[in-house]
Amino acid sequence: MPEIFDIIIIGGGPAGLTAGIYASRARMKTLILNEGTVGGQLVLTHEIANYPGVESISGFQLGNIMKKQALTFGCKIRSNVQVTGFDYSANPKIVEINGSERFFGRTVILSPGGEPRMIHVPGETEFKGRGVSYCATCDGDFFTGKDIVVVGGGNSALEEAVSLTKYASNVAVVHQFDQFQAFPYAVEEAKANPKIKFYMESQVRNILGDDSVKQVEIEHLPTGGKTMLSVDGIFIFIGYIAKTQGFEKCVILNDRGEIIVGTEMQTNVPGVFAAGDCIAKRYRQVTTAVADGTIAALSAIEYLRTN
Amino acid sequence: MLQTNLTHVLTASAHQKLIQENENVMICCGRMGPMCIPVYGIMEELEPEYSHVKFADMEFDNPESHPIRNAPECKGFMGIPFTVYYKNGKLVKATSSIQSMPQVRSILEAQFDNKKQ
Numbered sequence A: 001m002p003e004i005f006d007i008i009i010i011g012g013g014p015a016g017l018t019a020g021i022y023a024s025r026a027r028m029k030t031l032i033l034n035e036g037t038v039g040g041q042l043v044l045t046h047e048i049a050n051y052p053g054v055e056s057i058s059g060f061q062l063g064n065i066m067k068k069q070a071l072t073f074g075c076k077i078r079s080n081v082q083v084t085g086f087d088y089s090a091n092p093k094i095v096e097i098n099g100s101e102r103f104f105g106r107t108v109i110l111s112p113g114g115e116p117r118m119i120h121v122p123g124e125t126e127f128k129g130r131g132v133s134y135c136a137t138c139d140g141d142f143f144t145g146k147d148i149v150v151v152g153g154g155n156s157a158l159e160e161a162v163s164l165t166k167y168a169s170n171v172a173v174v175h176q177f178d179q180f181q182a183f184p185y186a187v188e189e190a191k192a193n194p195k196i197k198f199y200m201e202s203q204v205r206n207i208l209g210d211d212s213v214k215q216v217e218i219e220h221l222p223t224g225g226k227t228m229l230s231v232d233g234i235f236i237f238i239g240y241i242a243k244t245q246g247f248e249k250c251v252i253l254n255d256r257g258e259i260i261v262g263t264e265m266q267t268n269v270p271g272v273f274a275a276g277d278c279i280a281k282r283y284r285q286v287t288t289a290v291a292d293g294t295i296a297a298l299s300a301i302e303y304l305r306t307n
Numbered sequence B: 001m002l003q004t005n006l007t008h009v010l011t012a013s014a015h016q017k018l019i020q021e022n023e024n025v026m027i028c029c030g031r032m033g034p035m036c037i038p039v040y041g042i043m044e045e046l047e048p049e050y051s052h053v054k055f056a057d058m059e060f061d062n063p064e065s066h067p068i069r070n071a072p073e074c075k076g077f078m079g080i081p082f083t084v085y086y087k088n089g090k091l092v093k094a095t096s097s098i099q100s101m102p103q104v105r106s107i108l109e110a111q112f113d114n115k116k117q
């Protein structure tokens, strides 16, 4: 007879870990299946300074504390696994990992979070780690005295463009619209920096190089004119998207690929809940993810009590 | 020292000793940052499974990590961590920046498959 969990949580970021803490503390047999490193996007965050009750902490540490809390209450966690199949309409619900192992759950909470948006141009994947980067704090110092491109027009892009001028000689900010989405303070700071040049209404078309990046081709959208920039690197900060590929087979998503939930975090499938950055909502923060995770766990517990 | 549960390599001579005394070695040379932590996590996870491979880390900012930072195989690398794989003391594969579990696993299988237990 296979082991049947009360709650299986797909994704071990702040939302999934919080759901794991609440569910296992309520003595539910709980399993978290996580594709990457436990902690999710927290691991990508050098400093969290807006999590109430904690003045400042690295994302890695905060994630580790959440993980420890969940484990302490008896939650099981499997990390670095790949969910390769599922049947959420079955009773119990089935989740398959790594093409072989199967887990059975009476309820499921989906919390796969988000992933960085790529620009999907030739060279982006080939030159990852060889001039294409998504992390200024990690890789900035490789570009000391060099010229680089920063793609994006939001707060992250402009703040990182400014921070990269500590290393780079020249930073070309490429943004597809004629206005920035960033807050005025970030725009003003970037505009006041003499090392930063702006290419508005433009998009990157090609990343070229040999051992590493050497050139980036950009297109001015209104005129179609192409410019080849000789640079050593390109940093991409164009936001995050819900990591819900494949989930459209089981729950209803909106046109942005986000899971549609009700106020109790319930999806359209009975016994299946969702929480965190993967759901259709406006604000994506650790605080909102942990709140969603709490509600999803409590709703799943209530579902188990009444069904 | 990096906060991981892997073997820490602290000097260039310890690095040399490690790759000479072990047939299959994987070393992740990085910092405690967003692109590196996931790779350490993957290595910790795989360590029990690949008992014929020695898994270790080395601090990127430690001047003693020059054998990895300056390896010809790492030429053009502009993203940490630099992850290097040695077979019988010879560097056989190197990757730059974050890697996923399937990516690491496929390199381990391709380079060190012969003795997987």
Ligand SMILES: Cc1cc2nc3c(=O)[nH]c(=O)nc-3n(C[C@H](O)[C@H](O)[C@H](O)COP(=O)(O)OP(=O)(O)OC[C@H]3O[C@@H](n4cnc5c(N)ncnc54)[C@H](O)[C@@H]3O)c2cc1C
Pocket (backbone or CB within 6 Å): A010, A011, A012, A013, A014, A015, A016, A033, A034, A035, A036, A037, A038, A039, A040, A041, A042, A044, A045, A047, A048, A049, A050, A051, A081, A082, A083, A111, A112, A113, A114, A115, A243, A275, A276, A277, A278, A284, A285, A286, A287, A289
């Ligand atoms: C650089 C950066 C800085 C940030 N700074 C802050 C900040 O200062 N303050 C703040 O409040 N917020 C910040 N955020 C946002 C915050 O990190 C996110 O809102 C929060 O992590 C979302 O939590 P989550 O659990 O929904 O998703 P995630 O953190 O994305 O976690 C999802 C987890 O699910 C796993 N997963 C994905 N797909 C699957 C699958 N199919 N099967 C199994 N597992 C899967 C992933 O590997 C991951 O571990 C930042 C984000 C980034 C990227």
